[in-house]
Amino acid sequence: MIHDPHRHHRLRLAEATPEGSSGDGEADARWLELADQISRGESVDWAAAGLTATDENDRAILRSLGSIASITQLHSSDQALNAGAGDAVTDADADDAVTDANARGVFDTNLEQWGRLEIKERLGYGSYGTVYRAHDPQLQRDVALKLLHPGKQLPEAARERLRQEGRHLARIQHDNVVSIYGIEEHEGQFGLWMELVRGRTLANIVQNDGPFSESEGIVVGQSLARALAAVHAAGLIHRDVKAQNVMRAEGGRLVLMDFGAGTTPDHDAQAGTQRSVPGTPMYLAPELLRGEDVTPASDVYSLGVLLFHLVTGSFPVTATSLDELKAMHASGNATSAADLRSELSPAFVNVLRTALASDPSERFATAGQLSQALDQLQHGTSETQLNTAPTPNRRRRWTLAIAALAALAALTLTSQLNLFGPAQFTVEGRLLREDATSRTELMSGAAVGVGDQLSFELNPSTEVYAYVVNVDAVGNAYVLFPIAGCETTNPLAAETTHRLPGICDGVDSSWTVDSSGDREQVLVVASREPLVDLEAKLASLPAAGGNGAYVKLDDQSLLNLRGIGGLSARPSGTGAKPGIFDEIAELTRGPSSTEGVWVRRIDLNNPK
Amino acid sequence: MNLSTTHLTLRDCPLNSYTVVDLSLRRRIRKRRMDEPSHDATQAERRQRFLAEASVELLVHAQQGDDVALDVLCQRYIPLLQRWASGRLPNRARDLLETSDVVQETVIRTVRNVKNFEVRRDGALLAYLRQGVMNRIRDEARRVGRKPVEIDLPDAPVERDRGPSPLDALIGRESVAIYERALARLKPLDREAVIARVEMGMSFEQVAAAIGKASANTARMTVNRALVRLAEEMAHDS
Incomplete structure (x- = not known):
């Protein structure tokens, strides 16, 4: 092509005029830089960009650029970007893409990369986001990457809260709490990446293998109570302790995961009336249903429900609606674990009762106290439990007597x-x-x-x-x-x-x-x-x-x-x-x- | 359909070598190709020449009845729009609809109906085609939404409404609406730049050709400024 400096010059002038007249000034340099990254298909450091936002308008523009970045990503996800107009995907490629998207019911983009992480496979899908197995090429390790659904347009305050929680979580060093490696935003998508735990959730184990024995339940309870104590010590409340959120890793290690609903107490207070009730209803402490604030004690209650579920396969309070659930709690209509599984030791049943006390002040005040109670139990029951021969005919009647004594024993x-x-x-x-x-x-x-x-x-x-x-x-x-x-x-x-x-x-x-x-x-x-x-x-x-x-x-x-x-x-x-x-x-x-x-x-x- | 503005009788993209996703269409095309006489040297030459031609020039030829020009246009836009449409069609609609038919019909209709003064740049034609496909998608989505249809997805959650498009799922339906409204408010050149680069994934060289810029770099700067304006428009709306 023949270089024509005049033409160039004219074009530059021609373009300079509308730019000047439209009022775009220096302030736009940062947006232009972001736009350049988006249009080139580069990853954008949204967290850094967010720091430059000074007012609501800035944040709105950033959000919009985030949407545009997503659109760019969507349309380039099939390698269309930079492809010639005449080039096209093969039949097989396109068929696969469509079939895959259909099979999942929900389309998620053929995401291959998020930040520096290479996405390998999808592990799970929840209301908050999708969890992938991803590879960190820098550290040469596989990680679990949880990406919030891109459709969830979070206000900046919520984003900042997530970042802060990421920092809190990263501080927790406990064998029974999943290790958080980082939390960031790329291409408008918030992601949290953490250690990859291979194993099964406790919910899955109960569902497929049946309830746990008491001694197993106690061991699980000890680990999780200590895990919760570590979470609370970091200034966090988990808020979604449930069997689905605990993994038993292949080696047997128990890992508390999923801080999707996690919160810091003070932030929660700030959130005020906008706060919706997170968590799974059966696991929710009754005071949360009454609209009271989350506390470490509400996590203790959830852990109590989890342990109850582990050993019985059921829940202390069941209902088909939130209103019914509230009513059940209000009337004190809780099922005792002993009624569902008569061979449970009275002392264990009572630990469950205390953890599940409707009034938080009657509950173990801290996860540490629950852990201690379980420690004490373990000495008394972990061995005998294994030796207990079932005596089906008489068991139930006599167990009631044991329970009666244990009611006192719990004290x-x-x-x-x-x-x-x-x-x-x-x-x-x-x-x-x-x-x-x-x-x-x-x-x-x-x-x-x-x-x-x-x-x-x-x-x-x-x-x-x-x-x-x-x-x-x-x-x-x-x-x-x-x-x-x-x-x-x-x-x-x-x-x-x-x-x-x-x-x-x-x-x-x-x-x-x-x-x-x-x-x-x-x-x-x-x-x-x-x-x-x-x-x-x-x-x-x-x-x-x-x-x-x-x-x-x-x-x-x-x-x-x-x-x-x-x-x-x-x-x-x-x-x-x-x-x-x-x-x-x-x-x-x-x-x-x-x-x-x-x-x-x-x-x-x-x-x- | 109002045919009064055209003397053409185009009913399908005439020939040949563009790749399409839909197998049934490809079969149809193969069949057609076997039915038709082999191209003469003049056609091959014209094709060669047209490949380097701007789309707006081809449009004129096509509207004058040149099958080769129409074919080149089809070759140029159908795969592009098809890819684009797959991101904009609701899942259900996409299952039920042969994307390529929508796109092909739209290209044919547009070529038939569009007035030359409406599309002075290739980028404008592209935006016009995109809008045409978008309208067809909306029609189809409404149609699908009204009509209960059996779909063979036993494990997939069945949406009661027409369901989200991939783009809806990606950024949310409301954001898509905001984006579309903001895009519509942009100046034509900005809009074309955004569509060409962001939505169609054209290279900056191609964008430059489409919107009449001298170089890829200039085109890139145009795209970037357009993106900022678009974001500002969206911010006002949200």
């Missing part, structure tokens, strides 16, 4: 019953195994065998009435203290170390393990007042046969205890079943019964 979490105000006394107590030469304290999880001699040492700060009950693996319950005919009896004097069962027929006695069973629970209750109803039941039993003999509770006594099993059922005033507060009130009724009850439970293994 060991704080060692004191706070339902009626803090106990005004303290008790030092320990279960001992004794032989001629030694005394060993038995903690939960310890093993005992036939012939072992046991006692309970107790030193109250005030005069107390004590009751000791044993429940074996098949649900037989026995009164260990007080035993009629023994000299040691209630009340027990203050500031004195008492050794139970104490003196019987003038002889310092012990309880003797006289048969084997998978599991033994020892429950000790101390109260400043006599627990008159309970005592009446115990007193009505036949006298103990001799030193260390077990006294079997009759069915009526167990029925009386059973009512306590409904710890989670708040008094509704309509149900025929008395609520736990009535029951406890009944059992603790005394002249001035406002001082609480001290309870301890020890789970022992008693292998055959």
